Amino acid sequence: DTAVSQTPKYLVTQMGNDKSIKCEQNLGHDTMYWYKQDSKKFLKIMFSYNNKELIINETVPNRFSPKSPDKAHLNLHINSLELGDSAVYFCASSRQSGTQYFGPGTRLLVL
Amino acid sequence: DAKTTQPTSMDCAEGRAANLPCNHSTISGNEYVYWYRQIHSQGPQYIIHGLKNNETNEMASLIITEDRKSSTLILPHATLRDTAVYYCILRIQGGSEKLVFGKGTKLTVNP
Numbered sequence: 001d002t003a004v005s006q007t008p009k010y011l012v013t014q015m016g017n018d019k020s021i022k023c024e025q026n027l028g029h030d031t032m033y034w035y036k037q038d039s040k041k042f043l044k045i046m047f048s049y050n051n052k053e054l055i056i057n058e059t060v061p062n063r064f065s066p067k068s069p070d071k072a073h074l075n076l077h078i079n080s081l082e083l084g085d086s087a088v089y090f091c092a093s094s095r096q097s098g099t100q101y102f103g104p105g106t107r108l109l110v111l
Numbered sequence: 112d113a114k115t116t117q118p119t120s121m122d123c124a125e126g127r128a129a130n131l132p133c134n135h136s137t138i139s140g141n142e143y144v145y146w147y148r149q150i151h152s153q154g155p156q157y158i159i160h161g162l163k164n165n166e167t168n169e170m171a172s173l174i175i176t177e178d179r180k181s182s183t184l185i186l187p188h189a190t191l192r193d194t195a196v197y198y199c200i201l202r203i204q205g206g207s208e209k210l211v212f213g214k215g216t217k218l219t220v221n222p
Contacts, residue, residue, distance in 0.1 A: 033209070036212075043149075103154050
């Protein structure tokens with residue numbers, strides 16, 4: 001059974017396009033996160049949602065807009081994609097203040 | 112910025128114990144020590160965490176020094192599949208939800 005799943009696994013797109021990445025967790029957790037891992041392999045938090053409310057926003061450009069339709073889903077929409085957005089994006093979930101469990105990642109390549 | 116210091120890389124022979132050190136000399140009294148690992152191209156995987164007592168689970172053991180300024184993750188019988196980057200992370204109990212990843216230790220298990 002998949003605990004934290006992401007779609008798509010790979011995403012190749014042109015500069016300037018708008019794209020979305022989806023995340024779902026079936027762990028019954030109330031907090032979900034987006035992390036970005038760049039080409040140098042540094043992993044950094046982008047956003048965190050608790051019970052559908054934004055609680056962390058780490059100076060991410062406003063081209064990135066997370067949306068949480070319910071506690072089990074946290075989607076990431078990216079407008080006007082830039083070359084520098086190429087990275088691996090990981091979704092994670094946890095009970096509040098609990099251990100975080102990560103998804104398999106979405107590999108985004110902007111050409 | 113990460114508050115932990117880890118060696119950049121380590122090697123271990125298959126079947127032997129892998130001991131991964133982590134220094135966290137500025138740890139606060141309410142900060143837990145968490146360990147995650149990232150196997151190539153996969154999402155970070157939770158291993159273990161502790162506050163001040165030593166901890167053991169089916170994956171590993173965590174030894175925290177009495178002054179809590181350093182810790183060691185022990186994989187008792189390393190296998191080739193344990194080759195990964197291991198991250199030691201401090202996290203405030205009940206505080207900010209984010210995990211701050213450093214550069215980690217690249218552990219290579221050799222046959």
